[in-house]
Amino acid sequence: MLPRPKHDISRKRISRNTLQVLYRLHEAGHDVFIVGGGVRDLLLGRSPKDFDIATSAHPEEIKALFRNSRIIGRRFRLVHVFYGREIIEIATFRGKGEDSEQCKTSGMILRDNVYGTQEDDAWRRDFTVNALYYNIADFSVIDYCGGLHDLSERKIRLIGDVRKRFHEDPVRMLRAVRLAVKLGFEIEKDTREPIPELAGLIQNVPPARLFHELNKLLMEGYASQVFPELRKFGLFAVMFPYTEKYLEDENSIYYKLIEIALKQTDLRLEQGRSLNPAFLLAVLLWPIVQDNLVHFQAEGMHLYPALSAAIRKVLDDQRVHVSMPQRHAIMMREIWNLQYRLQSSCNPKAKKLITNPRYRAAYDFLELRYQAGEPLESVYIWWTEFAAGSKDQREAMVKASLKDGARKGRKRRKKKPRKPKDNPEVSSDE
Ligand code: ATP
Ligand code: MG
Numbered sequence: 001m002l003p004r005p006k007h008d009i010s011r012k013r014i015s016r017n018t019l020q021v022l023y024r025l026h027e028a029g030h031d032v033f034i035v036g037g038g039v040r041d042l043l044l045g046r047s048p049k050d051f052d053i054a055t056s057a058h059p060e061e062i063k064a065l066f067r068n069s070r071i072i073g074r075r076f077r078l079v080h081v082f083y084g085r086e087i088i089e090i091a092t093f094r095g096k097g098e099d100s101e102q103c104k105t106s107g108m109i110l111r112d113n114v115y116g117t118q119e120d121d122a123w124r125r126d127f128t129v130n131a132l133y134y135n136i137a138d139f140s141v142i143d144y145c146g147g148l149h150d151l152s153e154r155k156i157r158l159i160g161d162v163r164k165r166f167h168e169d170p171v172r173m174l175r176a177v178r179l180a181v182k183l184g185f186e187i188e189k190d191t192r193e194p195i196p197e198l199a200g201l202i203q204n205v206p207p208a209r210l211f212h213e214l215n216k217l218l219m220e221g222y223a224s225q226v227f228p229e230l231r232k233f234g235l236f237a238v239m240f241p242y243t244e245k246y247l248e249d250e251n252s253i254y255y256k257l258i259e260i261a262l263k264q265t266d267l268r269l270e271q272g273r274s275l276n277p278a279f280l281l282a283v284l285l286w287p288i289v290q291d292n293l294v295h296f297q298a299e300g301m302h303l304y305p306a307l308s309a310a311i312r313k314v315l316d317d318q319r320v321h322v323s324m325p326q327r328h329a330i331m332m333r334e335i336w337n338l339q340y341r342l343q344s345s346c347n348p349k350a351k352k353l354i355t356n357p358r359y360r361a362a363y364d365f366l367e368l369r370y371q372a373g374e375p376l377e378s379v380y381i382w383w384t385e386f387a388a389g390s391k392d393q394r395e396a397m398v399k400a401s402l403k404d405g406a407r408k409g410r411k412r413r414k415k416k417p418r419k420p421k422d423n424p425e426v427s428s429d430e
Pocket of ligand 1: 049
């Protein structure tokens, strides 16, 4: 236990609504604490993302204290208290056996085991540094699992039997990587060592939960550091097995494409600009789209039907590993489709294309590909100038490209009069 004078957590750094919740539960006679990332980050002098609250009060008791609250969850019930946009999550201390095999195989919730003491609650958490409790009664910090020591040594250590706990919930492997990168900590040796061997367990995690975790890994401002770590542990390969095949050569265009995209994602977050996970997913799966397209075209399909088939296959294959919401899949499809429309050698539809709601994302994607080394210089310059041009300039550019396209078409026909037309819509752009 660390008494108030021995740490510098100040109540000023805790949100007003969180404090209000803490005081109300405390005044009603319950034990109540901030726990998890909130305490950890306060002790490190960082600004917590949110504050999780743990208490001895049961959900019904909590609900009775807050008019603006709702009980959520079925297996383990939590209470959400709403203050405008801020939601404070309150969890009753969890008991020992809630995750045990006995519960899972019998499919029954052993009621007595659902809730427990504060100490039970601590041992059920993932890492020692996440199992620290800030006590509103005396402003002390309570530590059952050695979290304060690990915090000072900057170590991520899983609580309890490492293998057992990774088996119990394989997402903990991803959380270890995420937290280590985010905090600049090291994953402690015993926690780290079994990860490559156990990485495959990630496959057992429901794809939707994995997508949620993936978002946290890539959309919190340190994606470019997380990516090589995930690869090092074999975790990336489990989530993106098809992409992994293209990543052997770190000097390849695809590797660069991903690297640049991740850096830009981090930068955009730093600048407070908007981000869509679909864009990054489109980058991660791009090499596979291109290869599948070649495959379908080799079977005799025309460009756009082949592209549709390629995209469908990529999305279906990927969904088995990490599922994505349908709206993301739609956006990815649009970005990929637009790549080929932007690459078209004559652009009679350029004026319409530029008003497409996905034009901006598709242009950014094209820019990335160009930066990574795909031979797209003339296409990229054309669209950059077109977007910047006045109405008249745009008109002139479209006319010129139509003439150019027609001339190229004539040349092609002259050269190879008998050969079937290869796709006139796509310029090779050498
Ligand atoms: P962040 O700063 O990203 O919010 P966090 O540690 O607060 O990090 P949350 O997902 O908000 O992460 O979880 C809150 C707390 O719940 C954790 O600190 C940890 O104590 C506990 N927890 C979360 N996920 C798990 C898990 N998979 N297994 C055990 N305990 C977990
Ligand atoms: Mg948190």
